[in-house]
Amino acid sequence: MGGVNLVGDPVEMLINPEADQAEVERVIRELGLDRPVTEQYWYFLVNAFKGDLGDSFIFGEPALKLIIQRMPATLELALFSLFISLVIAIPLGIFAGYKPESKTSKIIMGGSILGFSMPTFWVGIIFIMIFAVHLGWLPSTGRGEIGTFLGINSSLFTLNGLSHVFLPALNLALFKISSVIRLTRAGTREIILQDYITFARSKGLSEKRIVLVHILKNILIPIVTVVGLEFGSLIAFSTVTETVFAWPGMGKLIIDSIYNLDRPVIVAYLMIIVTFFVFLNLIVDILYTFLDPRVRIKGDSQ
Amino acid sequence: MNPKVKKIKEFWKDFSSNKVAVVSLIVFMLILFVAVFAPLVSPTDPYDLNTVSIMNSRLAPFSEDFSGNYFLLGTDGAGRDMVSAIFYGLRVSLGVGVLSGIFALIIGSFFGISAAFFGGKYESVVMRIVDIQLSFPSILVALIILAAFGKGVEKTIIALILVQWAYYARTARSSALVELNKEYVDAARCLAFSNTRIMFKHILPNCMAPLIVVGTLQTAHAISLEATLSFLGLGLPITEPSLGLLIGNGFEYMYSGDYWISIFPGVALLITVASINLVGDHLRDMFNPRLH
Numbered sequence: 001m002g003g004v005n006l007v008g009d010p011v012e013m014l015i016n017p018e019a020d021q022a023e024v025e026r027v028i029r030e031l032g033l034d035r036p037v038t039e040q041y042w043y044f045l046v047n048a049f050k051g052d053l054g055d056s057f058i059f060g061e062p063a064l065k066l067i068i069q070r071m072p073a074t075l076e077l078a079l080f081s082l083f084i085s086l087v088i089a090i091p092l093g094i095f096a097g098y099k100p101e102s103k104t105s106k107i108i109m110g111g112s113i114l115g116f117s118m119p120t121f122w123v124g125i126i127f128i129m130i131f132a133v134h135l136g137w138l139p140s141t142g143r144g145e146i147g148t149f150l151g152i153n154s155s156l157f158t159l160n161g162l163s164h165v166f167l168p169a170l171n172l173a174l175f176k177i178s179s180v181i182r183l184t185r186a187g188t189r190e191i192i193l194q195d196y197i198t199f200a201r202s203k204g205l206s207e208k209r210i211v212l213v214h215i216l217k218n219i220l221i222p223i224v225t226v227v228g229l230e231f232g233s234l235i236a237f238s239t240v241t242e243t244v245f246a247w248p249g250m251g252k253l254i255i256d257s258i259y260n261l262d263r264p265v266i267v268a269y270l271m272i273i274v275t276f277f278v279f280l281n282l283i284v285d286i287l288y289t290f291l292d293p294r295v296r297i298k299g300d301s302q
Numbered sequence: 303m304n305p306k307v308k309k310i311k312e313f314w315k316d317f318s319s320n321k322v323a324v325v326s327l328i329v330f331m332l333i334l335f336v337a338v339f340a341p342l343v344s345p346t347d348p349y350d351l352n353t354v355s356i357m358n359s360r361l362a363p364f365s366e367d368f369s370g371n372y373f374l375l376g377t378d379g380a381g382r383d384m385v386s387a388i389f390y391g392l393r394v395s396l397g398v399g400v401l402s403g404i405f406a407l408i409i410g411s412f413f414g415i416s417a418a419f420f421g422g423k424y425e426s427v428v429m430r431i432v433d434i435q436l437s438f439p440s441i442l443v444a445l446i447i448l449a450a451f452g453k454g455v456e457k458t459i460i461a462l463i464l465v466q467w468a469y470y471a472r473t474a475r476s477s478a479l480v481e482l483n484k485e486y487v488d489a490a491r492c493l494a495f496s497n498t499r500i501m502f503k504h505i506l507p508n509c510m511a512p513l514i515v516v517g518t519l520q521t522a523h524a525i526s527l528e529a530t531l532s533f534l535g536l537g538l539p540i541t542e543p544s545l546g547l548l549i550g551n552g553f554e555y556m557y558s559g560d561y562w563i564s565i566f567p568g569v570a571l572l573i574t575v576a577s578i579n580l581v582g583d584h585l586r587d588m589f590n591p592r593l594h
Contacts, residue, residue, distance in 0.1 A: 113576065113580060113583060114572075117522065117526070117572060117575040117576035117579045118572055118575075118576075119526050119546075119568065119571055119572070120530065121530055121533045121534075121546075122529075122549055122564070122572070125565075125568070126565070229437070232439065236438075236441050236445075237439065237441055239445065239534070240441070240533075240534065243534055254445070255534055255536070258448070258449045258536060259535065266449050273442065274438075277437065281437060
């Protein structure tokens with residue numbers, strides 16, 4: 001808050017350059033920018049406790065409301081891309097860990113380094129170029145039609161909406177795919193050496209069962225932790241993807257607000273996202289105890 | 303043979319066992335060469351207004367203008383030769399990435415090693431800050447800093463340093479903790495060397511291997527992050543055209559099918575980041591005792 005309030009002059013961005021001095025002063029007074037910084041800060045603190053983070057300079061609406069309006073779009077994008085990345089990455093990762101010396105595994109691992117190195121925004125541009133401009137298969141901007149299912153509004157429920165969400169979600173997922181592949185592979189390689197796998201094999205269980213039950217179940221523990229935390233980073237990185245694909249979520253809102261020096265929105269966004277991260281960490285911790293009984297036992301004995 | 307030379311030879315023998323990493327290193331050296339000597343190797347000076355003609359704007363790759371100038375990768379919206387623009391862009395991107403990496407390495411290892419050395423309250427305060435920072439994604443931290451300070455070259459570098467230092471601090475601390483238990487540290491203490499001398503002359507050199515691994519991977523990350531921020535218009539100003547900015551400029555023209563303005567700077571960025579990552583990845587495997 002301290003920093004955000006001292007940079008630039010939002011009044012210059014707001015009013016048209018031909019406005020006279022009286023007009024400028026009126027706007028400054030209306031926004032409360034004529035008061036000393038300490039007073040502005042106190043005012044902010046008092047209101048924040050009441051749940052009021054100030055009105056947007058640009059839209060004139062409460063900043064919190066603006067962000068909450070845009071939040072579902074971002075969440076649906078992030079969830080869908082999380083889904084894509086898990087569906088693609090876990091099988092590939094298990095395969096690469098199960099047969100580390102095979103050609104396919106080497107290609108998978110090489111691909112994952114490439115995916116790691118590719119800048120998200122650039123891949124987004126390439127996607128738009130190939131699928132939207134050249135082939136014309138999928139739309140490149142906006143959110144599409146919004147359907148309602150079980151009282152939830154989301155573009156995931158209409159075909160048109162799905163076609164809109166697919167490219168940005170795939171783009172956002174790309175980075176996660178690489179990291180989940182590496183994680184799954186490392187986990188699989190470790191687990192495959194464990195005694196219980198050898199035991200399962202000596203019992204004559206089919207390889208299919210060993211992979212699907214014994215390995216998959218055990219790698220889920222590290223994956224859940226990382227994926228939970230990665231979900232937060234999906235939300236953070238969605239600022240980039242949303243800007244490229246003009247997706248009307250809160251990520252695009254924050255970038256636009258930084259441009260326009262719309263301070264209340266910036267501050268509100270940061271506060272929401274920080275709270276969100278704290279909760280996410282908490283949820284991951286709780287999930288962890290469910291998945292890994294060892295953690296629970298340790299907690300009890302203390 | 304001189305023991306230092308021998309050590310380097312052994313290291314190289316180890317390193318060159320992975321062909322991909324060797325190729326990546328060569329590619330990176332070439333990129334570094336091009337970036338450092340950009341004014342000498344580029345066909346034109348893209349920011350010299352006398353040679354740039356708006357008549358040449360958005361020419362396709364492999365085309366010539368009326369006076370016979372050849373544009374291998376086409377021109378951008380202002381008629382600049384893309385090859386030259388990319389060379390100059392690499393210079394900016396690499397410069398910002400490497401500079402911030404070095405500063406972050408210095409700051410991070412200072413705090414990491416001193417935290418391990420002194421322990422106690424000081425250590426827990428430093429490491430809590432590191433933990434908190436690492437629980438947020440780098441782009442968010444960078445966005446917060448840039449939203450607070452505004453854009454600019456120094457501010458971008460500061461943002462990148464603040465994003466990265468925590469990784470170095472954590473790595474430095476964990477390897478310093480191992481080193482602290484070794485006999486040479488006790489010996490140095492018996493000789494009544496000053497704390498600073500023990501920390502930076504004795505412990506630091508022994509922590510360098512993991513720090514270098516983190517350094518290569520982090521530098522790649524920093525270059526990519528800077529490009530992202532510049533693309534969003536929040537990083538470097540237009541006067542310092544990095545690769546991210548070039549890609550962002552091309553984005554405007556993409557819907558009209560002028561793909562090259564965005565694509566080629568992106569390819570340059572990808573090759574740079576990928577080559578550093580591949581070298582870093584191999585270094586990590588080399589230094590990881592569990593894989594041997």
